[in-house]
Amino acid sequence: MGEKILMKGSEAIAEAAIRAGAMAFYGYPITPQNETPEYFSRRMPELGRTYLQAESEVAAINMVYGAACTGTRVITTSSSPGISLMQEGFSYIANSDVPCVVVNAMRGGPGLGDIAPAQADYFQATKGGGHGDYHSIVLAPHTVQEQCDMMYDAFDLADKYRIMVVVLVDGLLGQMMEPVEFKDWADVKSYKTPDWATVGQGERSNRNIITSLEILPEDLEKMNLKLQEKYRTIEEIEVRFEEYKMDDAEYVITAFGTTARIAKTSVNMARKEGIRVGIIRPITLYPFPYAVIEKRVNQVKFFFDVEMNAGQMLEDVRLGVNGKKPVYFYGRLGGMVPTAEEIYTAFKKQIGG
Amino acid sequence: MEKGVVISGFGGQGVMLAGELLAETGKEEGKFVTFLPSYGPEMRGGTANCHVIISDEEIASPIIDHPEAAIILNLPSLDKYEPLMKEDGLIIINKSIVPKEVKRTDVKILQVKAQEVARDLGNEKTMNLILLAAYVEIEKPVSIEGLKKALRTFLTGRKETLIEVNEKAINKGIEIAREFLGVK
Structure with missing residues (x-):
C-alpha cells in the first residue's frame, strides 16, 4: 500500500x-x-x-x-x-x-x-x-x-x-x-x-494440447462434467457479498455495482426517518450469494431489487427468496441512472408510504 | 461533515479543472472525496458539469440530487440547477454571461462578474478559480491554504508561470466571499 x-x-x-x-x-x-x-x-x-x-x-x-x-x-x-x-x-x-x-x-x-x-x-x-x-x-x-x-x-x-x-x-x-x-x-x-x-514440449515427455473440441459425445460429456x-x-467457496445495515433490517434492498452505491444513500435517507432497511450487495454475481438471501428471508418483510436494467439480477434474488417473501423491483433503462431519492420514493411506495 | 457542490457550465470554462482541484485538495486533507463528471461527446462547447463531494465519512452515492451549493458558469446551467437546489442552498453565478435573475427566494445567491474580474487580474480563464475560491471561503469544505497547495501540484512545468495569476484569482475569490458574508 x-x-x-x-x-x-x-x-x-x-x-x-x-x-x-x-x-x-x-x-x-x-x-x-x-x-x-x-x-x-x-x-x-x-x-x-x-x-x-x-x-x-x-x-x-x-x-x-x-x-x-x-x-x-x-x-x-x-x-x-x-x-x-x-x-x-x-x-x-x-x-x-x-x-x-x-x-x-x-x-x-x-x-x-x-x-x-x-x-x-x-x-x-x-x-x-x-x-x-x-x-x-x-x-x-x-x-x-x-x-x-x-x-x-x-x-x-x-x-x-x-x-x-x-x-x-x-x-x-x-x-x-x-x-x-x-x-x-x-x-x-x-x-x-x-x-x-x-509453450513447447521442452523437457516434458508429453505434448500439451489445449482445445475446446471433442468430437466424441461420450468424451465431450466428460469434459462438461469436469467443468x-x-x-x-x-x-461453494468463492461467493462474496456485502451486507449494509442488515442487522436490524425489516426490509432489504438488493443491488450491485453503482446502483448499490446509490442505494446506500437511499438507505441512509430511510434510516433518518426511522425505517429499518439494509442492503445485500452481491460482489460475485456468479457465483451468486443465494445463501445470504435465504438466511435473511425470515427476518425481512420484503426484498426490493434495484438495477439499471429491466430486472435481471432480480431473477437470482427470486431464486434465493424462493417465493417466501415478496420481491419488488425498480429499474432504469437505456443508460439512465436512478437518483437516491428516486429509489427511496419507489421503495417507500411498497411499504405504503 | 459532508459537503457537495455542483459546478456547471460550457466545456472549456474550466468546470472539470475546478472540480478536480477541489477534490484533490480534499484528498490531500485526508477527507473522503468523489468527483463525478458528466459531459457530452464534444471537446468544446456543449454542457459540462461535475459533482464533487467532500466528507469525513465514506461517501455512498457520488451523485448530488439536490445541491446545497452550485457554481453556475452559464445560463443553461442556471435553468437546470435552480429548481433542484436545496432550500437555503448557495448559488454562485458567473454574472458575466448569466444576466438572468434567480427566481427562487429560498436560496442564497452570490453573483459575480467573474470574467471581467478575471480579465482585470490579467487572465480571463481564471474565472473558474475566483468562483471556486469564493465557494471554499463561504462553505469551507477544505482550507484555502490546501487549495493553493493543490493548485501548485496542478500547474507544473510549462504551466508554472500561471501559478501567480491563479493565486491572485483565489485571493480575489476570498475577498468577494468575505464581502458577501459581511466580514472584513
Whole structure:
C-alpha cells in the first residue's frame, strides 16, 4: 500500500491490473472505456509488457485466448457491444480451461445503444453469453478503490480455477475520480509457467494440447462434467457479498455495482426517518450469494431489487427468496441512472408510504 | 461533515479543472472525496458539469440530487440547477454571461462578474478559480491554504508561470466571499 492518488476509475483499473501482474493486453477501443486501453498503451511498453490494439474485438479475444494458453496473465477491456462480439471467444476459453480477465464497462443497449452507464449485461455475463454450458466468475465492484483491489483477485481467481473472470463495471465508475491506494505489485518474476501451458514440449515427455473440441459425445460429456465440477467448487467457496445495515433490517434492498452505491444513500435517507432497511450487495454475481438471501428471508418483510436494467439480477434474488417473501423491483433503462431519492420514493411506495 | 457542490457550465470554462482541484485538495486533507463528471461527446462547447463531494465519512452515492451549493458558469446551467437546489442552498453565478435573475427566494445567491474580474487580474480563464475560491471561503469544505497547495501540484512545468495569476484569482475569490458574508 502506498499513498492515495486521485484517479479516474477507468485509468485506475488499468494501473491496478498492471500491478496485479497483467503481462499482456489485447483490445479494441470503444466508449465509454477508451481511457483504459489508452492507459495500458502507455504503461505496458514502459514495463516491457505487451500492448496490442487488435483489428477487431473478435481478433482481440482470440489473441487473449492464445496468450492465456501460454499461462500468461492476460486482460482485455471493452464495453457492451464489443463484449457481444467476443462471446464466441469466451465460450472457447471456457471449454479450454484457460485463465483470463475481461473488463466490461457496461453501456446502454440493446444494439449500439448509447454510451451512458447501464447494467443490462448481467444475464450475458452471469449465465454464459456464448454457447454451451459454461460460467465465468463475475465480479461487481461499486467504488474505484474496490475496483482496484478486485483486479488482484480477478487474476488470482482466473489462475486458481483456470477460468475467465469478468469484472463488470459501468461508465459512471469509469468516469468518476476517487482517491485510491494500490496494493503492492504482484511479484511476476515468481510466476512459473504452468505445466499445462502450450509453450513447447521442452523437457516434458508429453505434448500439451489445449482445445475446446471433442468430437466424441461420450468424451465431450466428460469434459462438461469436469467443468460443472469446477463450477460447483467455485459456488461453494468463492461467493462474496456485502451486507449494509442488515442487522436490524425489516426490509432489504438488493443491488450491485453503482446502483448499490446509490442505494446506500437511499438507505441512509430511510434510516433518518426511522425505517429499518439494509442492503445485500452481491460482489460475485456468479457465483451468486443465494445463501445470504435465504438466511435473511425470515427476518425481512420484503426484498426490493434495484438495477439499471429491466430486472435481471432480480431473477437470482427470486431464486434465493424462493417465493417466501415478496420481491419488488425498480429499474432504469437505456443508460439512465436512478437518483437516491428516486429509489427511496419507489421503495417507500411498497411499504405504503 | 459532508459537503457537495455542483459546478456547471460550457466545456472549456474550466468546470472539470475546478472540480478536480477541489477534490484533490480534499484528498490531500485526508477527507473522503468523489468527483463525478458528466459531459457530452464534444471537446468544446456543449454542457459540462461535475459533482464533487467532500466528507469525513465514506461517501455512498457520488451523485448530488439536490445541491446545497452550485457554481453556475452559464445560463443553461442556471435553468437546470435552480429548481433542484436545496432550500437555503448557495448559488454562485458567473454574472458575466448569466444576466438572468434567480427566481427562487429560498436560496442564497452570490453573483459575480467573474470574467471581467478575471480579465482585470490579467487572465480571463481564471474565472473558474475566483468562483471556486469564493465557494471554499463561504462553505469551507477544505482550507484555502490546501487549495493553493493543490493548485501548485496542478500547474507544473510549462504551466508554472500561471501559478501567480491563479493565486491572485483565489485571493480575489476570498475577498468577494468575505464581502458577501459581511466580514472584513
